[in-house]
Amino acid sequence: MAQIDSATRSTAPEARAAKSALSSEMATKALAAFSSTLRFDQIPADVIPTAKRLVLDSFGCALAATTLGDACPEVIKVLGTAGDRAESAILGTSVRVSAQNAAFANGGLVHALNYDAYAEGVGHLGVVSLAAPLAAAEARGQVSGREFLTAVVAACEVTSRVHSALRRLDAGSGGVFLAGQLLSYFGAAVGASRVFGLDEAATSSALGLSLMQAAGSRQVVLQGDPPAKAIYGAFPNQAGVQAALLARGGVRADCDVFAPPAGIYSMVYGGEYEPTALTTGLGETYLMQQIQFKPWPTSEKLHRFIEACTELVRQGVAFERITSVTAFGGIGYRPSCEPVEKRRAPPNAAAAANSVQFAIGKTLVHGTVSPSDFTVDGLHDTKALSLAARTTCRLEGETHDVAVEVELQNGSRLQAQIETPRPMSTEMLIRKFEECCRYSARPLEPPAVRHLADMILNLDRLDDIARITSIANRDSVAQ
Numbered sequence: 001m002a003q004i005d006s007a008t009r010s011t012a013p014e015a016r017a018a019k020s021a022l023s024s025e026m027a028t029k030a031l032a033a034f035s036s037t038l039r040f041d042q043i044p045a046d047v048i049p050t051a052k053r054l055v056l057d058s059f060g061c062a063l064a065a066t067t068l069g070d071a072c073p074e075v076i077k078v079l080g081t082a083g084d085r086a087e088s089a090i091l092g093t094s095v096r097v098s099a100q101n102a103a104f105a106n107g108g109l110v111h112a113l114n115y116d117a118y119a120e121g122v123g124h125l126g127v128v129s130l131a132a133p134l135a136a137a138e139a140r141g142q143v144s145g146r147e148f149l150t151a152v153v154a155a156c157e158v159t160s161r162v163h164s165a166l167r168r169l170d171a172g173s174g175g176v177f178l179a180g181q182l183l184s185y186f187g188a189a190v191g192a193s194r195v196f197g198l199d200e201a202a203t204s205s206a207l208g209l210s211l212m213q214a215a216g217s218r219q220v221v222l223q224g225d226p227p228a229k230a231i232y233g234a235f236p237n238q239a240g241v242q243a244a245l246l247a248r249g250g251v252r253a254d255c256d257v258f259a260p261p262a263g264i265y266s267m268v269y270g271g272e273y274e275p276t277a278l279t280t281g282l283g284e285t286y287l288m289q290q291i292q293f294k295p296w297p298t299s300e301k302l303h304r305f306i307e308a309c310t311e312l313v314r315q316g317v318a319f320e321r322i323t324s325v326t327a328f329g330g331i332g333y334r335p336s337c338e339p340v341e342k343r344r345a346p347p348n349a350a351a352a353a354n355s356v357q358f359a360i361g362k363t364l365v366h367g368t369v370s371p372s373d374f375t376v377d378g379l380h381d382t383k384a385l386s387l388a389a390r391t392t393c394r395l396e397g398e399t400h401d402v403a404v405e406v407e408l409q410n411g412s413r414l415q416a417q418i419e420t421p422r423p424m425s426t427e428m429l430i431r432k433f434e435e436c437c438r439y440s441a442r443p444l445e446p447p448a449v450r451h452l453a454d455m456i457l458n459l460d461r462l463d464d465i466a467r468i469t470s471i472a473n474r475d476s477v478a479q
Helices: 002-037 047-068 072-080 099-112 131-140 145-167 185-196 200-213 227-231 234-248 264-269 300-314 331-336 340-344 356-366 382-389 426-437 446-456 466-472
Strands: 322-329 391-395 402-408 413-418
Touching (some): 002 145, 047 099, 099 185, 099 227, 099 234, 131 145, 131 185, 131 466, 145 185, 145 264, 200 234, 300 356, 300 402, 300 413, 331 391, 340 356, 356 382, 426 446
Antiparallel strands (some): 322 402, 402 413
């Protein structure tokens, strides 16, 4: 009996690996087939508005980042002087570059302010919803709004499933990989592939080529958020367009991008994932519907703290009367609270957008957090920094719930607790878009901003997607 048990134990891991490999192989083919054959009229009616809202939100975030985003002016300058092909536009500028480089620039712009859409279960859909499909569409030419939205849905749904397979088992990588970058390569690749009209085999090769390029070290987060951290969305979008172009040119990269022994989950996450999550309900249930839009330009980890502070402000708490602040939350918030000195006085916008103390100081002083808070002047706001310096974080347990408690000069204490952040309506998203457009390197007049928002929210009626970039970049012909 002991020998039987021993044999069973020795073969069980091999059996699990074989089953995982089979499931992953099927998943790679299924996602390639889904992306390459998806048609606009097959997409559920309630998914289309989500895709439009994602494009609107990502577009606005990109325009604001042309002047506010860390490392973004430098990226635009470098690419604009590279003598590149003038295929696709860098949003909010007069610069046109190759499709790969436009995807790089716009991917960096979309995420640079940490203002783009995200949800824990499905990932950073803002990162993949615009840059790669748009760059590919402009390079191809005459891509209708319906074709573009189909590519957006393919990119977002593939990204959602790649994230979901990991999150369902709460797998981890020891905190050394930046999932928002690493797990966005595949969605960006299928988004560009769908625009270029690649078939299932070529799309599968684009996925393989994406795996060969996939990267995302968390070192830039763990060591203080230098400016380059802000543009991590650039890399998967550039790689996605590159992969699609190579696959279109006949470069074969047939491999199982998810399967052991060296697929993405085995390479990074120790093989801890659920293969069936990649395909269950594919084409029927759209996980991208879980996406959440950000009301503030910070890491989503800060939003509950900001909302708790806005509640205290609504209760009449004046920051001049506050002597100290205590933030309560689970240990998962630790990277946003430490190192304490840098979080209380962030050296740059990327670090500030990941600081609980900075967000609390800004909200209690000004009632909210806005893009201007991450300008040079905003980072040196003495009132907010003074309050951040008096903020202490107490973290324990695994909870996502947070509370903020203030002690007033008279010795009394007030507390606000947040469990579920409020959702954003379409009207709120439009106001956010209008605010973002004010920071564009080529600012638009209010009527043009409203016209642009209306066009994006009615993309299915647009004959050529390039019209929205022409308006955003103030092309004289489009105006």
